[in-house]
Structure formats: C-alpha cells, structure tokens
Amino acid sequence: MTDRYVYDLSEGSAEMKPLLGGKGAGVAEMKRLGVPVPDGFTVTTEACVDTMTRKGEWPEGLESQVWEGLKRLEERTGRALGDSTKPLLVSVRSGAVISMPGMMDTILNLGISDDTVEAIAKEADNERFAWDCYRRFIQMYGEVVEGIDAHVYEDALTALKEQKGVESDTDLSADDLKGLVDTFKRLSNEQLGGNWTTDPREQLMRAVDAVFRSWLNPRAFVYRKANKIPDDLGTAVNVMQMVFGNRGDTSATGVCFTRNPATGAKELYGEFLVNAQGEDVVAGIRTPRSLAEMEEVLPEAYHDLINTMKKMESHYRDMQDMEFTVENGKLYLLQTRNGKRTAAAALKVARDLVDEGVITKEEALMRIEPAQLDQLLHEAIDPDHTEEPVAEGLPASPGAAVGEAVFDADVAAERGAKGEKVVLIRFETTPDDIHGVIVSQGVLTAHGGMTSHAAVVARGMGKPCVAGARGIKIDAKAATLTIGDIVIHEGDMITLDGSTGEVFASGLKLIPPQINEDFQEVLSWADEVRRLGVEANADNATDAAKARELGAEGIGLCRTEHMFFGADRLPAMHEMITAETPEERQAAVDKILPMQQDDFEGIFTAMKGLPVTVRLLDPPLHEFLPNLVEQSLKVQKMEDQGADAGELDKERRLLAQVKKLHEQNPMLGTRGCRLGMLYPEIPDMQARAIIRAVLSVLKKEGETVQIHIMIPLVFTPVELETHRRIVQQAIDEEFEAAGTKVDVKIGTMIELPRAALIADKIAEVADFFSFGTNDLTQTTLGISRDDAENGFLTEYLRTKVLKNNPFASIDQEGVGQLVAGAVEKGRKTNPELSLGVCGEHGGDPDSIHFFNKTGLDYVSCSPFRVPIARFAAAQAVI
Numbered sequence: 001m002t003d004r005y006v007y008d009l010s011e012g013s014a015e016m017k018p019l020l021g022g023k024g025a026g027v028a029e030m031k032r033l034g035v036p037v038p039d040g041f042t043v044t045t046e047a048c049v050d051t052m053t054r055k056g057e058w059p060e061g062l063e064s065q066v067w068e069g070l071k072r073l074e075e076r077t078g079r080a081l082g083d084s085t086k087p088l089l090v091s092v093r094s095g096a097v098i099s100m101p102g103m104m105d106t107i108l109n110l111g112i113s114d115d116t117v118e119a120i121a122k123e124a125d126n127e128r129f130a131w132d133c134y135r136r137f138i139q140m141y142g143e144v145v146e147g148i149d150a151h152v153y154e155d156a157l158t159a160l161k162e163q164k165g166v167e168s169d170t171d172l173s174a175d176d177l178k179g180l181v182d183t184f185k186r187l188s189n190e191q192l193g194g195n196w197t198t199d200p201r202e203q204l205m206r207a208v209d210a211v212f213r214s215w216l217n218p219r220a221f222v223y224r225k226a227n228k229i230p231d232d233l234g235t236a237v238n239v240m241q242m243v244f245g246n247r248g249d250t251s252a253t254g255v256c257f258t259r260n261p262a263t264g265a266k267e268l269y270g271e272f273l274v275n276a277q278g279e280d281v282v283a284g285i286r287t288p289r290s291l292a293e294m295e296e297v298l299p300e301a302y303h304d305l306i307n308t309m310k311k312m313e314s315h316y317r318d319m320q321d322m323e324f325t326v327e328n329g330k331l332y333l334l335q336t337r338n339g340k341r342t343a344a345a346a347l348k349v350a351r352d353l354v355d356e357g358v359i360t361k362e363e364a365l366m367r368i369e370p371a372q373l374d375q376l377l378h379e380a381i382d383p384d385h386t387e388e389p390v391a392e393g394l395p396a397s398p399g400a401a402v403g404e405a406v407f408d409a410d411v412a413a414e415r416g417a418k419g420e421k422v423v424l425i426r427f428e429t430t431p432d433d434i435h436g437v438i439v440s441q442g443v444l445t446a447h448g449g450m451t452s453h454a455a456v457v458a459r460g461m462g463k464p465c466v467a468g469a470r471g472i473k474i475d476a477k478a479a480t481l482t483i484g485d486i487v488i489h490e491g492d493m494i495t496l497d498g499s500t501g502e503v504f505a506s507g508l509k510l511i512p513p514q515i516n517e518d519f520q521e522v523l524s525w526a527d528e529v530r531r532l533g534v535e536a537n538a539d540n541a542t543d544a545a546k547a548r549e550l551g552a553e554g555i556g557l558c559r560t561e562h563m564f565f566g567a568d569r570l571p572a573m574h575e576m577i578t579a580e581t582p583e584e585r586q587a588a589v590d591k592i593l594p595m596q597q598d599d600f601e602g603i604f605t606a607m608k609g610l611p612v613t614v615r616l617l618d619p620p621l622h623e624f625l626p627n628l629v630e631q632s633l634k635v636q637k638m639e640d641q642g643a644d645a646g647e648l649d650k651e652r653r654l655l656a657q658v659k660k661l662h663e664q665n666p667m668l669g670t671r672g673c674r675l676g677m678l679y680p681e682i683p684d685m686q687a688r689a690i691i692r693a694v695l696s697v698l699k700k701e702g703e704t705v706q707i708h709i710m711i712p713l714v715f716t717p718v719e720l721e722t723h724r725r726i727v728q729q730a731i732d733e734e735f736e737a738a739g740t741k742v743d744v745k746i747g748t749m750i751e752l753p754r755a756a757l758i759a760d761k762i763a764e765v766a767d768f769f770s771f772g773t774n775d776l777t778q779t780t781l782g783i784s785r786d787d788a789e790n791g792f793l794t795e796y797l798r799t800k801v802l803k804n805n806p807f808a809s810i811d812q813e814g815v816g817q818l819v820a821g822a823v824e825k826g827r828k829t830n831p832e833l834s835l836g837v838c839g840e841h842g843g844d845p846d847s848i849h850f851f852n853k854t855g856l857d858y859v860s861c862s863p864f865r866v867p868i869a870r871f872a873a874a875q876a877v878i
C-alpha cells in the first residue's frame, strides 16, 4: 500500500499539524469551524521528507494523489486548471510545522496562461487585473520554480515604466501589461534555453517540487539553526484556490493579530492594502495602512474580520496571527497561527489570559519560551541623553541597538562574526538577509510595516528593529544613509530604539534592562511551582546585588580569583604565585587577605543573609602570569638598553618564575585545589578572610551569613580532607578569637570525571557537591573550553557530528551520565549532601530540565540568566 500524501482541506484539523504543517492544519481547522477559507488540499510534510530522502525523486503514489486532489478540487469548485471558460487558479504555498515566516517559497496565480487569461478578464470584468495576474505569475514562477534571476523581470518592468513615462506599476494599462507578458515569456524562454513550460498541470507539479526544495534553501537552514528547528521535519505544500485581493477597490489583503504582538495589549493590531495581492503586505514592498482604517473602506469585511478574530482567539485560547484577503467585499482567511510575540507581549498576554480565566497559570508558564525572556533583559537608551532623533520609523522590535552602520547582509555577517557591533541598514530585508540579521545588534529598514519580514524576524530573535523609517534614503552600493543633509557612511556609529522607532546618528549610552510588573507576576507563578533552587554566579557586590534583584536565592559560585584581575591587585597575586620561600608567600598572602575580606564583606552585605558559596582560589596560572615569550623579550630589551639593575633583577626573577611555572597545558596543571595542596597558606588565608568578613557583616549589619566554602578540581577524597583540615583550623581559630561562631559548610566541586566516578567516597567528607560542568565537559569530551569554538567544534556543529554545543547545553548522554551517577553515589554515602550545578549549563533551559530530572537541589548561573532559570525550572516540573 502506498502512503497517503494528500488530504483535502475538509479532512484536516488542528491536531494534524505535524502532518499538514501549521498553515494546512490551521486552514483546515478554520474550515471545520465555519470560517470562510478558500478550498484546496494539502500535500503532507511526509511527502517532502520522503522526497528529500530519495534525493529529490517523488515517492510512489505522490503524483497520482496530487492529480486526484486536483480533480476533487476541480469538481468542488466547478472549475478546471487550464480550462479556457471556467479556469481554476491556485496558490501553492509552503507550510512548515513550526512557522518560518518568509523563509520558504510560494507561487500564486498558478493556472493563468494564454488559454485562460481572457476568461479571467471576462469573469472579473477587468482586463488589466487579468494581465497583471499573468505577469506576476510568470515573474514568481520564473524566479521561484525555475531559478531565473529577479533582475531579468525587474529590468524589463523598469524599462517599460520608463518608456511609458510612469512611476508606479499601477499606472500601467492592460495593453502595457499584455506587452509585458509577451516580453516576460520571451525572456523566460531565453533564460531556460527554450524549455519554458506553459502547461499549467506541469507547472503545478514543478511548483510543488519547488516548495519541497525550498525547505533546503540556505536561508531556511540559517533560520532553523537560529531557532533550533530540526532540519528533518520537511514542509507541507498547500494548494488552494486563489482569492484575489487585487481585483479592484473592494478587494484587499492584510495581516492582523488578535492582540498587539509588541506589547501584548488587547487592541486592534494589523495592516492591510487595498487592491493588492497576498505577499505585498508581508514582503514589505508597499507600506500598508493600519487595520482601523479598514472599517471605513470595507465595512462589512471589517466586521466579519473582527468577529473571526475573536472566534479564533477563543478557539485556540491564545493570541492569533492571521492573514486575510477580501475579494469583491467578501472576507477569506488564508492562515491563522499562534502569533509570534515579544517577550514583553508574551508575559502580558499570559497574564491577561489567566486573569480572563481562559488558561491556568501552569498553561501560561508553559507558553513562555524561557530563552525569549532575554529580550526583556535587553538594554535601553539612557533616558538622560540629549540627542534629537534624526529619523523615525515603526517600533518593530523592542530594545536599543548601538553599532557601526553596515549596508550589506554579507558584510554584517562577516563583521558580526568577528564580534564587531554592527547595525544592519537595508531598504527592506528579505529572507536572504537572515545571516546578517542574526549577528547584527539591530536592524533599520526604510520600507515595510510592523509585519514586514524584518519586523517579524527581528522580534522572533529579540533584536531591536526600526522598520519603514520615512524620509531616509539608503544607497546600498555607495553604503550611505542620507537623512536630509545628514549622511551616515558605513562604519559610522548609529543608535536605534526599537521600542519607540527613533534613530540617532551617533552611538548613545545604553542602560541595563528593566523588569516590569508582568514579568514579576509571572515569575512569581514560576516560583510557586518550581522545585529547583536558583542561585547566581557572582564575584563582586554589584553582581551579587543584581542577582538578588533578579530573584537569586543565593550565590552558588563566587570565583575568588576573579577578584584579582584588577591592575591594583595583580601584583600581589604575582607575588603570591611566584614566591620562592614560605616567608615570601606569607608576606604576599598577608597583603591579599584584607582585599579579600573587603570583597567578601561587600558580597555578604548585598546578599542579606542568603547562602553564599565561596570557591577557594582556582587560577589556571597562565591567566595571572606574563606570557613566557613576552617576558623573555622584555628582559632582553631591558638588557640591551642597559636598564636599572634593580628593575632588571626583578624582571629576571619573574622570568625565572614564569619559566619554572610554565605549563604546556595549564587548564590541566597547577590549578584548583592543587595550588592549596602545594601552598596551604593560600586556603588558610582565604578561610580567615571569609570568616573575618562574616564576623564584620554580622557586627555591622546584624546579618548572619550562610557560608559555604567550596574546594575546586578535586579528584581524590584526600585533597578534600587536606583542605578541610586547613580551612577548619583557620575557621576555628578565627571564631575563637572573636568569641562567636556561625555554621560553615565545606564542600567540593565535581568537575573531573574521576571525582564523579568516586563520588561516594568524596561525599563522605563533603557537605555539598556543586557540579562544575564547564570543566567536567572539557575533561569528559577532551575538548578545550577555551579553544573549542575557534576550531573544529564549529565544524562539528555545522555538519551535525554534534547536535548542540556541549559547553552551552549539557551533553546529557555523556557528561549527564557522570552527573546522574555522582548524584546517586553521593547521596548513598551522605544522604544529607546538598547538590547543585554552577557551570554555564545552570542557565540553559534544556540543561535545567535535565538537572531537575536528575534530582539536583539547585542551579547557579550568571545574574541575568536567573529569571530564565526560574522559568525553566518551573516548566521542568509542569
């Protein structure tokens, strides 16, 4: 039996989305609910997948099923493809399971030909309309299906307009267009070496095939990668009877949302164009009118639309994004889907729907994409600035962007990849610009509305975007943006405010993001349901305060070595590392102690009694010592120049130490607890600094501190025992001297495979474990965490040797096994053991799901990831 590849619209429903794609299932569901939609059929995603696996060859039965589907459509509509009296025209549209706006191909007006064009003109009583459809069809079909360069058609159209002395396409007469169709046909045939087909049935087959192929086009790959959509889903193809928004002044086409997708407000939101066809609105070619104006122009269709919007939103219990066409005053819906929205809108809509009693808090939480919340954590322009905007456009995607002006997506991609901050400026973006958009700070376009491609894509990515900025002139070739007499060249600084639509001709100062009431409210729901604790990685009082503000329940990792990167402190650190005798080392350590104490006091004060996990020094020495080659050159130069003997001696001593301490592989060298094993003065000093800070905060603020001292990079219980002894002795002495004491927990990081494997033994001497999944990933996969992304890992990700970057999202299969095993072993010998994670993975939603499942007690991540982690932790238990 051959597989079923084609379904009539009336056979589908929303549940069939995986098979029929979002568009096919959405239209079928609308039909089921009695909403007017054009008739048609859907070729399944499986047909596309099977065609891809057969390297482009259609599977058995597909072609005949398409013919049968067409036949049934012809019977239902009383029309036939290619028929010269009652011709059927269809659209052929892509429709992936997860929507990918504008990334794949569409062909409209298929069925128009020399044989049918007259009948269409007659039926519409509009010759110009028929010929306009015809020339649009050749253009679209030629470009999309046959791969003919768009310029071939654009140049001919421009030449004709010049010859006729008109500015706009709409000024061309029916006869002009008739001539243009002849030109287009001739050019197309030339381009294809005489192989241009005029048979609509063959065109239909080729169009379906082209939509399949468009799943594999480069921009679709880029989009899927950016949005983590699997490459093997395939697209469905929807063949639907054409309805015409371009039949005259009682026809229109548009896009609407049931709520404002930028803010979430329950208000009218949408755009339409009178006498225009489908893609004109989405593609941003003409700047559309606001939906509110439609009430006057097309009142009946407007009211039908408003009712349908309400109906669809309550049916799907979520904000809808809909496409519609009005043909001769009658409304048709072409698509409905859950609307893409900014994070701010997602929160507001979720909150409102819960308030309206439409969904539960748990459902609301599940609808929010934790990673999307990043947008809210976006920067804004410092409100104290005094600059006047030089231009204004539509506030298409919130947040502020500052960077150097770039006018070409390739240039943006190249410079952005190098970490340079660029703002992409285009007349309008097309899906081909996606690789440039991804790496830009923000996007500015001169044309197109809130639903234009640039706007939709930028919003989805959380990139600031100002669209359709009026009065700006972009010369992409010359790489200039002209606004009145201001000229911005490539490389000049520019600032965009995607929340207001303002554009500034300089680089303005940005301020950190704000978290509003909706955010707080929805976060509080997350806190009610999550099991995992959420702490933060913070090394100073400012970060600690931020972390607390963002809801961190403690500090899960305070990296003490980070306190010594400052120029004023590095010398003391050098002295300590390079000391040759215990006396010298003690002297350096004595200098460092008060600095450490001071830092700890700041952090403990900011955390106001919440737990703080301080990790003892873990410096890969290369991060603190001069480079061997550079230090050698420096000494050489000083010798050549006959430098001061004392200075020279100092540098020579340093060079000797650098040589002595030089390691080929410092990440696997004298770091972590190994340093304390060699130089016990260091953990001793750190423990004293911690306790003195605890005592001082207790005295000054009356605030107790839940202190956890963490020993890094342990692979044998002996290391932990040794450190425990040193640290405990210092703690006891300090408390005794002060005549008071607080409880101090001492634990370790599990960040080496051996530690994970013998976790039962280590747990016997630990109060807690914190999984250092950065090092654990590095040492389990044998991939250098410092070099990975510069080298083969990028290639591994591109070629799918690895699905995800293991440093961003935990390798559940490998590293995850070590974590799960260590949790089980550790709890067996020490049921009281507290368990957390403090590697970068602690802020990654997928990893958080895994840690929740594994039974960890908490995750710790950078302060700005804390809200995201709170959400993800809630979703993990729903």
Ligand code: PEP
Residues within 6 Å of the ligand: 557, 559, 618, 751, 771, 772, 773, 774, 775, 776, 838, 839, 840
């Ligand atoms: C880790 O290795 O995961 C960790 C948190 O420690 P660091 O990143 O400081 O090595």
Ligand code: MG
Residues within 6 Å of the ligand: 712, 751, 772, 774, 775
């Ligand atoms: Mg580590």
